[in-house]
Amino acid sequence: MRFGIIGLPGSGKSTVFRALSGGVDLPEHKSLVEPALGVVTVDDARLQFLADHYKTKKITPVHVEYMDFPAFSTEGKAGRGIGDRLLTHIRPVDAVIQCLRFFDSPALGPAEPLQDLDLVEEDLILSDLGVVEKRLERVAKDIKKGRKELADEAALLEQARSILDQGKPLRIFPPAAESELLRGFAFLSAKPTLFLLNAGEEKSHSEIEAAARAVRARVADQPNTSVDWLYADNEAEIARLDPEDAAEFLKELHLERGAKERIVRTSFDLLKLIVFFTAGEKEVRAWPLKEGENALDAAGTVHSDMKRGFIRAEVVAFEDFRQAGSLSEAQKAGKTRLEGKEYRVRDGDVILFRFNV
Numbered sequence: 001m002r003f004g005i006i007g008l009p010g011s012g013k014s015t016v017f018r019a020l021s022g023g024v025d026l027p028e029h030k031s032l033v034e035p036a037l038g039v040v041t042v043d044d045a046r047l048q049f050l051a052d053h054y055k056t057k058k059i060t061p062v063h064v065e066y067m068d069f070p071a072f073s074t075e076g077k078a079g080r081g082i083g084d085r086l087l088t089h090i091r092p093v094d095a096v097i098q099c100l101r102f103f104d105s106p107a108l109g110p111a112e113p114l115q116d117l118d119l120v121e122e123d124l125i126l127s128d129l130g131v132v133e134k135r136l137e138r139v140a141k142d143i144k145k146g147r148k149e150l151a152d153e154a155a156l157l158e159q160a161r162s163i164l165d166q167g168k169p170l171r172i173f174p175p176a177a178e179s180e181l182l183r184g185f186a187f188l189s190a191k192p193t194l195f196l197l198n199a200g201e202e203k204s205h206s207e208i209e210a211a212a213r214a215v216r217a218r219v220a221d222q223p224n225t226s227v228d229w230l231y232a233d234n235e236a237e238i239a240r241l242d243p244e245d246a247a248e249f250l251k252e253l254h255l256e257r258g259a260k261e262r263i264v265r266t267s268f269d270l271l272k273l274i275v276f277f278t279a280g281e282k283e284v285r286a287w288p289l290k291e292g293e294n295a296l297d298a299a300g301t302v303h304s305d306m307k308r309g310f311i312r313a314e315v316v317a318f319e320d321f322r323q324a325g326s327l328s329e330a331q332k333a334g335k336t337r338l339e340g341k342e343y344r345v346r347d348g349d350v351i352l353f354r355f356n357v
Contacts, residue, residue, distance in 0.1 A: 100196065299353050316350050317348055
């Protein structure tokens with residue numbers, strides 16, 4: 001999973017990046033185009049339990065990648081805050097974290113998170129509009145040359161253009177991300193988005209919650225959006241501490257968990273992801289999967305050969321495995337199931353795939 005952190009100059013993106021990536025420092029001379037990359041392992045007590053049971057040292061958790069992109073330009077024409085080279089890096093990400101400044105700045109003035117949100121959204125929308133219009137010109141020429149099979153794509157692009165012309169993001173147009181005809185464009189305004197308030201120390205929890213409610217209201221009609229917040233300056237320092245000192249610091253901030261853990265959970269929910277496990281003496285591993293996907297999809301996540309030669313899946317819920325103490329005891333208790341390819345995988349399933357190629 002790859003998340004792109006974007007925002008306006010002065011929004012504190014790089015500090016947010018350090019808080020989410022476990023204190024990773026940015027290069028001294030950060031590129032104006034190339035994003036910084038931080039890889040975070042997702043802590044999961046269930047994974048450690050399985051590793052202890054199978055007595056294996058090879059543990060592979062889910063990894064999340066955070067990419068800190070250069071700030072969008074606030075100069076020049078609207079829609080040109082995203083350079084063409086920067087676009088090539090942003091489009092492949094799975095979701096966007098839009099950093100919103102919620103601290104007062106001597107240089108930038110009072111915090112205006114809704115105004116900042118609108119400015120960034122406008123850039124994303126206008127960038128997508130440029131892509132749509134360019135493609136429509138090409139499709140129109142090809143249709144005139146007899147390529148009638150492009151009519152469906154043209155119809156969808158026209159709908160997308162109408163939405164963008166109204167200043168609305170393509171998140172409200174499901175085909176932009178789901179249709180095979182449009183998915184390849186990787187529209188920026190169609191990406192799942194976490195609007196993340198970067199709050200200053202002077203902001204109370206009640207002030208932050210009020211600002212978060214205002215952001216939620218602004219995007220209430222948009223699917224695949226989420227809103228969260230953090231004290232980025234403090235949490236970037238917390239990310240460097242050992243667990244005991246970090247827990248004490250969080251207690252002083254009246255927080256139960258650090259930003260790294262909280263935002264990962266929010267990110268999972270945003271992308272509608274669950275986790276299933278494969279386990280044995282050689283390795284225990286956690287795998288992310290879209291909620292609602294089936295056993296065949298899960299097999300393909302592990303290896304293409306498993307999907308191609310899928311026979312069945314032996315499944316036990318983690319909690320049943322834990323209570324039984326082992327797979328064999330879970331089998332004796334009737335807690336394991338043999339499932340076919342259409343079985344919808346659930347969060348926490350421990351799966352043994354049977355396949356033949």
